[in-house]
Amino acid sequence: MFLFDDLAKIQLVDVIEFLGTIAFAISGIRLASAKRFDWFGAIVIGFVTATGGGTLRDLLLDVPIFWTQASRYIWCTLFAFLIVLCFRKFLVHLNNTIFWFDCIGLGLFVVVGYEKALALDYPVWVCVSMATITGIVGGMIRDILINEVPIIFTQELYAVACILGGILFSILHYLNVDLAVIEISTAVFVVVIRVLATKYRLKLPILKGED
Amino acid sequence: MFLFDDLAKIQLVDVIEFLGTIAFAISGIRLASAKRFDWFGAIVIGFVTATGGGTLRDLLLDVPIFWTQASRYIWCTLFAFLIVLCFRKFLVHLNNTIFWFDCIGLGLFVVVGYEKALALDYPVWVCVSMATITGIVGGMIRDILINEVPIIFTQELYAVACILGGILFSILHYLNVDLAVIEISTAVFVVVIRVLATKYRLKLPILKGED
Amino acid sequence: MFLFDDLAKIQLVDVIEFLGTIAFAISGIRLASAKRFDWFGAIVIGFVTATGGGTLRDLLLDVPIFWTQASRYIWCTLFAFLIVLCFRKFLVHLNNTIFWFDCIGLGLFVVVGYEKALALDYPVWVCVSMATITGIVGGMIRDILINEVPIIFTQELYAVACILGGILFSILHYLNVDLAVIEISTAVFVVVIRVLATKYRLKLPILKGED
Numbered sequence: 228m229f230l231f232d233d234l235a236k237i238q239l240v241d242v243i244e245f246l247g248t249i250a251f252a253i254s255g256i257r258l259a260s261a262k263r264f265d266w267f268g269a270i271v272i273g274f275v276t277a278t279g280g281g282t283l284r285d286l287l288l289d290v291p292i293f294w295t296q297a298s299r300y301i302w303c304t305l306f307a308f309l310i311v312l313c314f315r316k317f318l319v320h321l322n323n324t325i326f327w328f329d330c331i332g333l334g335l336f337v338v339v340g341y342e343k344a345l346a347l348d349y350p351v352w353v354c355v356s357m358a359t360i361t362g363i364v365g366g367m368i369r370d371i372l373i374n375e376v377p378i379i380f381t382q383e384l385y386a387v388a389c390i391l392g393g394i395l396f397s398i399l400h401y402l403n404v405d406l407a408v409i410e411i412s413t414a415v416f417v418v419v420i421r422v423l424a425t426k427y428r429l430k431l432p433i434l435k436g437e438d
Numbered sequence: 439m440f441l442f443d444d445l446a447k448i449q450l451v452d453v454i455e456f457l458g459t460i461a462f463a464i465s466g467i468r469l470a471s472a473k474r475f476d477w478f479g480a481i482v483i484g485f486v487t488a489t490g491g492g493t494l495r496d497l498l499l500d501v502p503i504f505w506t507q508a509s510r511y512i513w514c515t516l517f518a519f520l521i522v523l524c525f526r527k528f529l530v531h532l533n534n535t536i537f538w539f540d541c542i543g544l545g546l547f548v549v550v551g552y553e554k555a556l557a558l559d560y561p562v563w564v565c566v567s568m569a570t571i572t573g574i575v576g577g578m579i580r581d582i583l584i585n586e587v588p589i590i591f592t593q594e595l596y597a598v599a600c601i602l603g604g605i606l607f608s609i610l611h612y613l614n615v616d617l618a619v620i621e622i623s624t625a626v627f628v629v630v631i632r633v634l635a636t637k638y639r640l641k642l643p644i645l646k647g648e649d
Numbered sequence: 650m651f652l653f654d655d656l657a658k659i660q661l662v663d664v665i666e667f668l669g670t671i672a673f674a675i676s677g678i679r680l681a682s683a684k685r686f687d688w689f690g691a692i693v694i695g696f697v698t699a700t701g702g703g704t705l706r707d708l709l710l711d712v713p714i715f716w717t718q719a720s721r722y723i724w725c726t727l728f729a730f731l732i733v734l735c736f737r738k739f740l741v742h743l744n745n746t747i748f749w750f751d752c753i754g755l756g757l758f759v760v761v762g763y764e765k766a767l768a769l770d771y772p773v774w775v776c777v778s779m780a781t782i783t784g785i786v787g788g789m790i791r792d793i794l795i796n797e798v799p800i801i802f803t804q805e806l807y808a809v810a811c812i813l814g815g816i817l818f819s820i821l822h823y824l825n826v827d828l829a830v831i832e833i834s835t836a837v838f839v840v841v842i843r844v845l846a847t848k849y850r851l852k853l854p855i856l857k858g859e860d
Contacts, residue, residue, distance in 0.1 A: 259591075260645035267598050268591040269645050282498070287704070287714050292498050295564045311645065353717045367794070372578070374587045376796045380681075380690035387689050434682035434691050434733065470802075471856035478809050479802035480856050493709070503709050506775045522856065583789070585798045 244339065247332025248300060251277040252307035254329055255369045260311070262373050269311075272369055274304040279365035284340050284357050288347055330421045333385075334414035336361045337392040341413070345400070355393030362389040362417075384424035387431065392417035455550065458543025459511060462488040463518035465540055466580045471522070473584050480522075483580055485515040490576035495551050495568050499558055541632045544596075545625030547572045548603040552624070556611070566604035573600040573628075595635035598642065603628035666761065669754025670722060673699040674729035676751055677791045682733070684795050691733075694791055696726040701787035706762050706779050710769055752843045755807075756836030758783045759814040763835070767822070777815030784811040784839075806846035809853065814839035 255276030259269040278294045285292045294300040340361025344354040363379045363386050370377040379385040392413045399409040423429065466487030470480040489505045496503045505511040551572025555565040574590045574597050581588040590596045603624045610620040634640065677698030681691040700716045707714045716722040762783025766776040785801045785808050792799040801807040814835045821831040845851065 256645070262587070262591075263644050264591045265642035265644050267601075267642050271591075271597065286497055286708055287717065289500070289711070289713070291500070295498065295560060295567075298561070298563050301563055301567075315645070349717060350720070352720050352723055356717075356723075371582055371793055372588060372591075374585065374796065376684070377794060380684075380686045380693075380794075386693065390689075431687035431689050433685050433687050434678070434737070467856070473798070473802075474855050475802045476853035476855050478812075478853050482802075482808060497708055500711070502711070506709065506771060506778075509772070509774050512774055512778075526856070582793055583799060583802075585796070 244332075244335055245299070245303060246328055247335045248277045248303040249307045249310070250328030250332045251365055252304045253311055254366075256308055256311045258369065258373060260315075264373075266308070270304060270308050272372060273307055274301070275372065276365045276369040277304060277307075279368040280336060280340070280361040280363060281365075283364045284343060284361045287360070288344060288349075288357065290343070290347070326425070330418045331414070333362050333389065333421065334392065334417035337389050337417050338396070338410050338413050341393055341396045342410075351397045355390060355397065358393035358396065359386060359389040362386075382425075383428060383430055384420055388417045388420040388424070391420060455546055456510070456514060457539055458546045459488045459514040460518045460521070461539030461543040462576055463515045464522060465577075467519055467522045469580060469584060471526075475584075477519070481515060481519050483583060484518055485512070486583065487576045487580040488515060488518075490579040491547060491551070491572040491574060492576075494575045495554060495572045498571070499555060499560075499568065501554070501558070537636070541629045542625070544573050544600065544632065545603065545628035548600050548628050549607070549621045549624050552604055552607045553621075562608045566601060566608065569604035569607065570597060570600040573597075593636075594639060594641055595631055599628045599631040599635070602631060666754075666757055667721070667725060668750055669757045670699045670725040671729045671732070672750030672754045673787055674726045675733060676788075678730055678733045680791060680795055682737075686795075688730070692726060692730050694794060695729055696723070697794065698787045698791040699726060699729075701790040702758060702783040702785060703762070703787075705786045706765060706783045709782070710766060710771075710779065712765070712769070748847070752840045753836070755784050755811065755843065756814065756839035759811050759839050760818070760832050760835050763815055763818045764832075773819045777812060777819065780815035780818065781808060781811040784808075804847075805850060805852055806842055810839045810842040810846070813842060 252273035256269045256273040259272035264272065278300055281293050337358040341354045341358040343361075344357040349357070366379055366385075367377040370379075395416050396409055396413045399412060404412075463484035467480045467484040470483035475483065489511055492504050548569040552565045552569040554572075555568040560568070577590055577596075578588040581590075606627050607620055607624045610623060615623075674695035677695040678691045681694035686694065700722055703715050759780040763776045763780040765783075766779040771779070788801055788807075789799040817838050818831055818835045821834060826834075
């Protein structure tokens with residue numbers, strides 16, 4: 228009941244953030260399930276995946292942690308858990324859908340992270356760092372907790388997409404482009420990079436060391 | 439000398455916290471020893487296990503970190519190390535005693551975490567989150583440092599006990615029950631859940647995913 | 650261009666910090682390369698290795714995070730990456746040089762960490778803790794991200810050198826020794842301990858537990 232109530236008073240950007248949070252939570256819950264964590268463990272991993280990046284960003288910027296200011300992030304995670312619980316048989320075939328959610332979430336999180344630092348008058352490189360941290364740290368903590376090497380270090384242009392998105396935001400902001408246009412361009416740009424990188428298996432070269 | 443001095447000016451709740459800190463520190467030191475860490479590494483792991491949860495809580499709530507405000511947490515850890523050093527041959531048979539200390543520590547840490555958030559006028563879900571974080575994060579960091587999947591994701595109702603304890607605290611607080619009664623009830627409740635869950639191997643179901 | 654500009658306006662202590670940051674970044678980049686991370690992943694690991702300790706220190710002390718206040722830490726990391734990229738064939742033979750950089754960086758980071766806590770009027774044990782955290786946490790996060798047991802738990806007197814350095818700083822400061830003398834003595838002391846410990850394979854005993 229109050230979940231829908233929550234949904235009623237929020238705006239378009241919140242809807243996209245809602246989808247992004249759910250997508251990240253689902254990815255965490257499914258990975259935890261594959262590792263045979265129990266229900267509660269899976270919910271914890273889902274919550275950490277969805278909120279970890281924003282939490283570190285808010286800690287570094289010394290502002291109130293976003294998920295202590297509104298309850299909807301906890302409801303999103305529980306909702307994501309219900310989705311996985313009800314549709315787990317179909318979710319394997321839904322991987323494509325989840326990939327899109329994850330991309331859109333990443334794009335939006337980059338925009339949110341950049342704007343939070345910008346509002347505090349930080350210089351460009353801090354804004355780009357915070358955009359990247361918001362996008363990737365949740366997944367990194369998830370992978371540390373399930374004792375794997377973070378996937379962002381192996382997936383195609385995951386973190387690079389965040390940085391490039393942050394740089395595009397900086398350029399458009401410097402050119403005094405309208406904020407709504409910047410937001411949409413940046414989010415779309417991040418999504419496009421991820422989609423192309425995944426489709427064509429684009430990767431950065433590997434530094435060969437000792438061999 | 440000054441350790442006993444420290445002990446003289448503290449209250450009952452501090453004594454229980456003292457026991458909880460020692461119990462958590464002992465569990466960290468013993469796990470580190472099993473991984474063949476040296477003395478200092480074991481002390482570091484012990485300190486992190488005992489203080490990690492409260493540290494993250496204080497970071498998230500943006501209040502001064504508790505162990506920078508009083509030296510007794512460092513003395514507790516060194517004392518725990520001495521205990522392990524002197525009684526390591528008997529400690530294997532003391533596992534039951536340590537389990538009780540750990541349970542009591544968990545119960546007390548839940549109360550401490552809840553009250554810290556409550557004192558800052560945070561809503562119920564934040565208080566419950568902080569209670570849980572105070573109880574479980576120390577053990578999570580310990581397990582990450584020794585490169586294992588955090589035990590809270592595999593042990594019986596470990597984190598669930600914290601959440602249920604937090605919910606009981608919320609209900610009793612809503613009903614205007616006397617604070618001392620709430621504190622004791624919550625701590626005892628957490629201990630009872632853990633003891634029963636361990637005795638009867640109660641577990642939450644596992645989400646089966648891809649198979 | 651602006652890198653040299655940056656260098657021009659900084660002091661001797663900044664030059665040593667610059668070398669320390671580069672040394673830590675190089676160690677992170679080389680370890681990440683050995684794990685077959687791509688370029689960007691290697692840069693991230695390098696940056697985290699060089700700045701992780703100071704970041705946790707600033708979070709715990711609740712002061713602005715140092716690398717959000719000046720861009721040179723990001724330039725240092727990129728510069729370290731270029732060094733590894735250009736000289737990777739020679740870097741294997743440069744291990745000795747890197748070891749010295751790493752030692753000097755450690756010594757300097759201990760001094761920086763101690764002074765930051767001292768300037769905020771924290772008691773001695775907090776200053777020593779912050780000195781140690783500044784020195785070791787970057788390497789710990791690096792090892793967690795590449796999914797290894799942190800090297801500080803296995804290398805000779807790594808963290809112990811930081812603590813002893815912090816204690817020396819405390820004693821000299823208590824004796825009202827001139828600050829510049831304290832800084833140099835502490836840094837040299839840490840370096841000497843590390844060099845001797847590595848040369849003579851000095852180790853703390855291991856706590857044998859269950860066996």
